[in-house]
Amino acid sequence: MFLKQITLQNYRNYERIELNTDSQVNLFVGENAQGKTNLLEAVFVLALTKSHRTNKDKELIGWEGAHAHIHGEVEKKYGTVKLDLSFSSQGKKAKVNGLEQRKLSAFIGSLNVVMFAPEDLEIVKGAPGIRRRFLDMEIGQVQPGYLHTLQQYGKVLAQRNNYLKSSGPGSAQQPLLDVWNMQLAEFGVKIIKKRQSFIHKLLRWAKSIHSGITAGKEELDIKYRPSLDIDLEQDQSVLFEQFMIKLTQVKDQELRRGVTLIGPHRDDLTFYINGKEAQVYGSQGQQRTTALSLKLAEIELIHEEIGEYPLLLLDDVLSELDQNRQTQLIETFQTKVQTFITTTGLESVNLSKLKDARVYQVSKGQVASAGRPSMTE
Numbered sequence: 001m002f003l004k005q006i007t008l009q010n011y012r013n014y015e016r017i018e019l020n021t022d023s024q025v026n027l028f029v030g031e032n033a034q035g036k037t038n039l040l041e042a043v044f045v046l047a048l049t050k051s052h053r054t055n056k057d058k059e060l061i062g063w064e065g066a067h068a069h070i071h072g073e074v075e076k077k078y079g080t081v082k083l084d085l086s087f088s089s090q091g092k093k094a095k096v097n098g099l100e101q102r103k104l105s106a107f108i109g110s111l112n113v114v115m116f117a118p119e120d121l122e123i124v125k126g127a128p129g130i131r132r133r134f135l136d137m138e139i140g141q142v143q144p145g146y147l148h149t150l151q152q153y154g155k156v157l158a159q160r161n162n163y164l165k166s167s168g169p170g171s172a173q174q175p176l177l178d179v180w181n182m183q184l185a186e187f188g189v190k191i192i193k194k195r196q197s198f199i200h201k202l203l204r205w206a207k208s209i210h211s212g213i214t215a216g217k218e219e220l221d222i223k224y225r226p227s228l229d230i231d232l233e234q235d236q237s238v239l240f241e242q243f244m245i246k247l248t249q250v251k252d253q254e255l256r257r258g259v260t261l262i263g264p265h266r267d268d269l270t271f272y273i274n275g276k277e278a279q280v281y282g283s284q285g286q287q288r289t290t291a292l293s294l295k296l297a298e299i300e301l302i303h304e305e306i307g308e309y310p311l312l313l314l315d316d317v318l319s320e321l322d323q324n325r326q327t328q329l330i331e332t333f334q335t336k337v338q339t340f341i342t343t344t345g346l347e348s349v350n351l352s353k354l355k356d357a358r359v360y361q362v363s364k365g366q367v368a369s370a371g372r373p374s375m376t377e
């Protein structure tokens, strides 16, 4: 797929810009704090209705106004799709081809993106919540129904936690817990199964990409780590039973602590390089390569799942990759994946490898096309 055009109104530091992004590679160059990341973020938000940097939608609205609006035109295999997303204090509204979508899950998936930003190193070395967010956002892109299950699980979890807090040990209300347990296990098992199958598919690509980047020196492995000790290979009904048994076992502890101790909200992932945990033993370079392999694998996985390549958004990461990795990244994708790159200076980009590329200058919330790289070198 191809993003032909994007318009931003009162989005972060953009009052109004209308951009034709009709090149395969779009390079946004500018000094710090000019709006480069904001622009890539807007493309990401148009795909997932959420930012990769914040959970608070109101931060996306420009300080001078009450609404933010993103409009984009996406060329897909079967025609052009027009997307509109608006944010206000009342919430967000999403339209596909002018028709308002009551459910955001009907909007998500119209545009697919893979973002690679410096903070993605945290997927490997950061807190478990970052890895869960990575999994959930990526699965949600290709299977929007997953986000609905996640939402239902979140609601049950919040209600169950309130109940645990208010009951306390020995409370007469405890039989009610069975109702929450059934729902928690039902949605929880669906989430665990989907995550596990996603990792399985992602790993097939990530293994070979990682081996390619490291010239066969490193073997990557990824394992899903459930917070409850269950056999992930079993089918959903068996997992449901196991989940219910575990909930009975931790019941007293949960009532004492007033919080749900097991379930996908506490699960994690472990990355291994040549059999050793990358979080613990990996060098900064190995962790970075792992994050890159994951992102490149996602591109292939999205293509496998939906039959089209997503957009690749590279936020200030090219300068962090050595020439080899940069070349590999650009060569692999520039013919099939539309790419948006931000950088503070063109000297960090291997321009000789770019074919259909356009450079844009970003300054104080304004974007000006500076033409093809050969004209600007």
Ligand SMILES: Nc1ncnc2c1ncn2[C@@H]1O[C@H](COP(=O)(O)OP(=O)(O)OP(=O)(O)O)[C@@H](O)[C@H]1O
Binding pocket: 011, 012, 013, 014, 030, 031, 032, 033, 034, 035, 036, 037, 038, 039, 059, 060, 061, 062, 063, 064, 316, 342, 344
């Ligand atoms: N809601 C908002 N309304 C107006 N301006 C905002 C809003 N949110 C952020 N900004 C401004 O956007 C600018 C940051 O833009 P951005 O993060 O895109 O920078 P950048 O060009 O990517 O810089 P760097 O190279 O440092 O990452 C800051 O000046 C910040 O004050």
